[in-house]
Amino acid sequence: MTTSTSTTDQQDPTPTVPEVPLLNVGVLGARGRMGTEVVKAVNAADDLELVAMVDDGDWLFDVANAGAQVVVDFTRPDVVMDNIRFCIDNNIHCVVGTTGFDEAKLATIAEWLEPKPDIGVVIAPNFGIGAVLLMKFAQEAARFFPSVEVVELHHPNKVDAPSGTAVRTARLVAAARRAAGLPASPDATTDSLPGARGADVEGVAVHAVRLTGLVAHQEVLMGAAGETLTIRHDSFDRASFMPGVLLAVREIGRHPGLTVGIESFLGL
Numbered sequence: 001m002t003t004s005t006s007t008t009d010q011q012d013p014t015p016t017v018p019e020v021p022l023l024n025v026g027v028l029g030a031r032g033r034m035g036t037e038v039v040k041a042v043n044a045a046d047d048l049e050l051v052a053m054v055d056d057g058d059w060l061f062d063v064a065n066a067g068a069q070v071v072v073d074f075t076r077p078d079v080v081m082d083n084i085r086f087c088i089d090n091n092i093h094c095v096v097g098t099t100g101f102d103e104a105k106l107a108t109i110a111e112w113l114e115p116k117p118d119i120g121v122v123i124a125p126n127f128g129i130g131a132v133l134l135m136k137f138a139q140e141a142a143r144f145f146p147s148v149e150v151v152e153l154h155h156p157n158k159v160d161a162p163s164g165t166a167v168r169t170a171r172l173v174a175a176a177r178r179a180a181g182l183p184a185s186p187d188a189t190t191d192s193l194p195g196a197r198g199a200d201v202e203g204v205a206v207h208a209v210r211l212t213g214l215v216a217h218q219e220v221l222m223g224a225a226g227e228t229l230t231i232r233h234d235s236f237d238r239a240s241f242m243p244g245v246l247l248a249v250r251e252i253g254r255h256p257g258l259t260v261g262i263e264s265f266l267g268l
């Protein structure tokens with residue numbers, strides 16, 4: 001006897017994989033040095049969809065109407081606050097790499113977020129994993145060395161000096177020194193030319209170098225009797241920031257409120 005099975009009775013042997021919805025991402029500053037790299041990285045990610053690219057008043061798509069769930073901002077210190085306000089008002093999470101945040105600006109963002117308990121904003125002075133680790137290591141080492149200075153070195157088109165990373169590093173190191181009860185770094189020098197000793201960030205001297213050929217680099221120099229420790233990080237290519245940016249894009253929806261730095265997303 002032969003049996004025949006109609007095609008409608010046959011079971012499809014391939015297990016069905018539930019479809020995971022893509023996360024809609026908008027990029028502000030999309031034509032800039034960092035924005036261009038972010039656009040490439042988002043386009044290359046299977047779980048993300050680029051729905052909006054905005055640059056300098058040129059609204060290629062309207063981020064809110066395009067359904068952006070997360071916006072990445074690499075614009076300029078003088079416009080970034082307006083962008084963040086717009087995103088919070090429109091219930092869009094923000095991943096911000098733009099520099100120029102002081103305590104007052106962070107407090108303002110925290111206020112804007114109060115009526116929006118589901119919205120997250122992360123302000124990261126540096127998305128490079130190595131740079132985040134440098135800050136962590138510098139904080140750890142700070143209490144063992146009486147002297148400390150920070151030198152940051154960047155491409156000559158950088159709009160701000162010192163870098164946001166250098167300011168954050170200096171503040172973290174200064175806090176670690178205060179917690180350990182260390183006195184001010186010994187410095188008997190009198191500036192014979194103003195600026196020769198760099199900028200003073202909470203008692204830590206910060207020096208900024210601008211040089212064609214560089215991308216983004218930083219050294220933290222620490223000294224004690226008879227020894228020095230130098231912690232250095234180099235970003236030779238802006239691709240170095242992308243793993244951190246994509247991590248923040250994927251994580252921010254799970255971290256409502258204001259987060260400074262991506263350390264907590266990395267489990268640090």
Ligand SMILES: NC(=O)C1=CN([C@@H]2O[C@H](COP(=O)(O)OP(=O)(O)OC[C@H]3O[C@@H](n4cnc5c(N)ncnc54)[C@H](O)[C@@H]3O)[C@@H](O)[C@H]2O)C=CC1
Pocket residue numbers: 028029030031032033034035054055056057074075076077079096097098099100124125126127128160164241
């Ligand atoms: N957190 C991090 O890891 C990093 C942060 N940065 C910071 O990101 C910022 C941007 O750096 P770059 O890309 O090198 O600068 P860039 O000058 O190459 O790019 C900025 C872009 O923003 C656009 N723009 C200006 N106003 C705008 C507005 N209102 N809306 C939309 N777009 C606007 C400009 O037209 C430009 O294309 C700087 O503050 C820089 O320090 C840079 C690298 C890494």
Ligand SMILES: O=C(O)C1=N[C@H](C(=O)O)C[C@H](O)C1
Pocket residue numbers: 099125126154158159162163164165166215216217
């Ligand atoms: O403008 C840059 O290039 C960079 N900006 C950030 C900063 O100011 O710290 C991060 C990185 O140093 C590159």
